[in-house]
Every structure is written in structure tokens, then in C-alpha cells.
Amino acid sequence: MTLTELRYIVAVARERHFGRAAEACFVSQPTLSVAIKKLEEELDVKIFERGAAEVSVTPLGEDIVRQAQSVIEQASAIKEIAKRGKDPLAGALRLGIIYTIGPYLLPELVKHTIEQYPQMPLMLQENFTVKLLEMLRTGELDCAIMAEPFPDTGLAIAPLYDEPFVVAVPAPHPFAQRQSVSTQELKNETMLLLGTGHCFRDHVLEVCPEFARFSSDAEGIRKSFEGSSLETIKHMVASGMGVTVVPSLSVPRDPTPHLRFVPFEDPVPTRRVVLAWRRTFTRYEAIAALRNAIYACKLDGVTRLS
Known part of the structure; x- marks a missing residue:
């Protein structure tokens, strides 16, 4: 599990679309899709329901996305703490x-x-x-x-x-x-x-x-x-x-x-x-x-x- 994969699932949860999420993350859609599939297999849970028109987040996926966002914020906070020490x-x-x-x-x-x-x-x-x-x-x-x-x-x-x-x-x-x-x-x-x-x-x-x-x-x-x-x-x-x-x-x-x-x-x-x-x-x-x-x-x- 990496921070990059967590950013991908947060982006998909926000956009409700793999293509738009990939654009927001500046990667190709296959790259994003493979990374999310890998994370779902690692966790052995389904984070997203893939529909024809829109992607939805599963109930368990909602909790995972929420925790992923918290982890991303905490990781960013480490950098911010270092910056604040300087300016x-x-x-x-x-x-x-x-x-x-x-x-x-x-x-x-x-x-x-x-x-x-x-x-x-x-x-x-x-x-x-x-x-x-x-x-x-x-x-x-x-x-x-x-x-x-x-x-x-x-x-x-x-x-x-x-x-x-x-x-x-x-x-x-x-x-x-x-x-x-x-x-x-x-x-x-x-x-x-x-x-x-x-x-x-x-x-x-x-x-x-x-x-x-x-x-x-x-x-x-x-x-x-x-x-x-x-x-x-x-x-x-x-x-x-x-x-x-x-x-x-x-x-x-x-x-x-x-x-x-x-x-x-x-x-x-x-x-x-x-x-x-x-x-x-x-x-x-x-x-x-x-x-x-x-x-x-x-x-x-x-x-x-x-």
C-alpha cells in the first residue's frame, strides 16, 4: 500500500469516474485502474462498484477512502511541520x-x-x-x-x-x-x-x-x-x-x-x-x-x- 494508491482512490471517490480521476492525478487511466485493482486485492475488499455510467463507492469503501484521506493529510502535515520550522x-x-x-x-x-x-x-x-x-x-x-x-x-x-x-x-x-x-x-x-x-x-x-x-x-x-x-x-x-x-x-x-x-x-x-x-x-x-x-x-x- 502506497500514498500514491491512496491518492488514486480518493480521486476516484471524488470524481466518480476513473478517466477524470486519472486526469486529476496526471496519470493514464490504465495506470490508475491497475493500481486501484492491486490495492483492492491486497486488502481483499471491493472499494468501488464499477457501473456503465458512474463509479460508486461501497459502504466499506467509504470508510477506507475516509481513512486514506486522513493518512494523506497526515503525510502532508509532516512536510508542513518541516516548512514551518523554517518559515x-x-x-x-x-x-x-x-x-x-x-x-x-x-x-x-x-x-x-x-x-x-x-x-x-x-x-x-x-x-x-x-x-x-x-x-x-x-x-x-x-x-x-x-x-x-x-x-x-x-x-x-x-x-x-x-x-x-x-x-x-x-x-x-x-x-x-x-x-x-x-x-x-x-x-x-x-x-x-x-x-x-x-x-x-x-x-x-x-x-x-x-x-x-x-x-x-x-x-x-x-x-x-x-x-x-x-x-x-x-x-x-x-x-x-x-x-x-x-x-x-x-x-x-x-x-x-x-x-x-x-x-x-x-x-x-x-x-x-x-x-x-x-x-x-x-x-x-x-x-x-x-x-x-x-x-x-x-x-x-x-x-x-x-
């Missing part, structure tokens, strides 16, 4: 971030990280919350910036900031001249939503629950539309297709000719943005350095949390 911040930090935060935080965050901690480059992964949680669990990521709530996975959590929401409307819209808008007033508007999988979509539906029914049936096509990113949706709003709700950090600092951003009336809906990492992650100084770099960013309109 606690040496080496890349694998950071995940959700789609509705990345474009607005990363430009400044990367700049401050380069300036303050040049020996700690950021390896970045943008994805949905559920995928980032899985990547944290399997050790593919060291930490992730996400918005609460998300399932309790036993992660260590550090709150970063509370971010209010604002309403984005086309410039000719009656709301554009208002000082504030209530959540109740949005009921009569055509709402543009992010697609399924984005946690910010769920946040908007909490603010305007009546739009939940429009996102799943044909009748609702006349009442709500979906976009793949906040920037795409803002372009749709600017063209007059409807209104949307966005987090305050996504509001551009310079005025835009065709868009207006209007605050909510009290109580203002917000989301809490946090930094999460595995409790077994040993580079505590790297987590602290990342938080310092985040706090060095301007973060206009948010309430910083210590």
Missing part, C-alpha cells in the same frame, strides 16, 4: 472562494497578499459552496471564503464581515430616484436571479420568498429570469429586463450610466462572510496572514468582524 508562511495556500465573492474581493486580496506575504502565493479555486466544502473535506483546499449558512461540517470558522444587500435597477426605473426600497415593494417587480447552485440565489429568495415558485415552472418565465453570474445579471438589468438584488461589494465604485443601486429600508438583509478551514490544518500562521490581507482590503459598505 511558517512558506508555500502556496490553496484558497477556495464562492462565485459571488471572488470577482469583488480577489483583485485587492491578491495584491495585498503579494505585497505582505510574497512567499505565500494563493492557489485559487472559484466554485459553489457545496463543492468547496467537499474540496475542504478531501484536502484539495486549505481554506475557503464562503457565506453562511452552510452545513455544519466540523470546520473551524472565522467571521470576516457582514455584507448588506442592495437593489440594482435600470436607470429609468422609478426606484432609481429613491433613497431606499423595502423588500415588500420588490414583489411586483420582474426579478432576475442567479441559477441553481449559487448560495446567493438562496439569500435573495429569503429576502423575496415569493419568487421561489417562479424559478421552477413555465409560468414563472414571464416573472423571473436566471443568469450565470452577477455581472451577467447586472447587464440584463441595465438593458431593462428587470431588477435584482446584489451584495454591496459588487457595486462598482464609479457610477454606471445605465444602472442604479438603491439601499434597502431597515431591516437591511445581509449575509455573513466567513473564512473556513479544517481543524487539522497545521498552518495557523497562514490563516492569520490571509485574514490580515483580507482586512487590508477596502471592503466598502461592509461591517468588519473580529
Whole structure:
């Protein structure tokens, strides 16, 4: 049994596909398949059920994969301990971030990280919350910036900031001249939503629950539309297709000719943005350095949390 074989079974368990797992491990599929078959024979158990369309993990295989991930983490920790003796911040930090935060935080965050901690480059992964949680669990990521709530996975959590929401409307819209808008007033508007999988979509539906029914049936096509990113949706709003709700950090600092951003009336809906990492992650100084770099960013309109 080798660490390489353990990495292979973790990759297959994650991808549910031998071909994709082989690509992720930078080996040929036959090499990976032979190694896993050898490990199954050595253990005299079946780790995977091979189906025509997808590979599934057997119940006993789930326990083996979980233990394999733990062994891989412990092996990596030995290297990290050695590095920390020389420089606690040496080496890349694998950071995940959700789609509705990345474009607005990363430009400044990367700049401050380069300036303050040049020996700690950021390896970045943008994805949905559920995928980032899985990547944290399997050790593919060291930490992730996400918005609460998300399932309790036993992660260590550090709150970063509370971010209010604002309403984005086309410039000719009656709301554009208002000082504030209530959540109740949005009921009569055509709402543009992010697609399924984005946690910010769920946040908007909490603010305007009546739009939940429009996102799943044909009748609702006349009442709500979906976009793949906040920037795409803002372009749709600017063209007059409807209104949307966005987090305050996504509001551009310079005025835009065709868009207006209007605050909510009290109580203002917000989301809490946090930094999460595995409790077994040993580079505590790297987590602290990342938080310092985040706090060095301007973060206009948010309430910083210590």
C-alpha cells in the first residue's frame, strides 16, 4: 500500500469516474485502474462498484477512502511541520472562494497578499459552496471564503464581515430616484436571479420568498429570469429586463450610466462572510496572514468582524 494508491482512490471517490480521476492525478487511466485493482486485492475488499455510467463507492469503501484521506493529510502535515520550522508562511495556500465573492474581493486580496506575504502565493479555486466544502473535506483546499449558512461540517470558522444587500435597477426605473426600497415593494417587480447552485440565489429568495415558485415552472418565465453570474445579471438589468438584488461589494465604485443601486429600508438583509478551514490544518500562521490581507482590503459598505 502506497500514498500514491491512496491518492488514486480518493480521486476516484471524488470524481466518480476513473478517466477524470486519472486526469486529476496526471496519470493514464490504465495506470490508475491497475493500481486501484492491486490495492483492492491486497486488502481483499471491493472499494468501488464499477457501473456503465458512474463509479460508486461501497459502504466499506467509504470508510477506507475516509481513512486514506486522513493518512494523506497526515503525510502532508509532516512536510508542513518541516516548512514551518523554517518559515511558517512558506508555500502556496490553496484558497477556495464562492462565485459571488471572488470577482469583488480577489483583485485587492491578491495584491495585498503579494505585497505582505510574497512567499505565500494563493492557489485559487472559484466554485459553489457545496463543492468547496467537499474540496475542504478531501484536502484539495486549505481554506475557503464562503457565506453562511452552510452545513455544519466540523470546520473551524472565522467571521470576516457582514455584507448588506442592495437593489440594482435600470436607470429609468422609478426606484432609481429613491433613497431606499423595502423588500415588500420588490414583489411586483420582474426579478432576475442567479441559477441553481449559487448560495446567493438562496439569500435573495429569503429576502423575496415569493419568487421561489417562479424559478421552477413555465409560468414563472414571464416573472423571473436566471443568469450565470452577477455581472451577467447586472447587464440584463441595465438593458431593462428587470431588477435584482446584489451584495454591496459588487457595486462598482464609479457610477454606471445605465444602472442604479438603491439601499434597502431597515431591516437591511445581509449575509455573513466567513473564512473556513479544517481543524487539522497545521498552518495557523497562514490563516492569520490571509485574514490580515483580507482586512487590508477596502471592503466598502461592509461591517468588519473580529
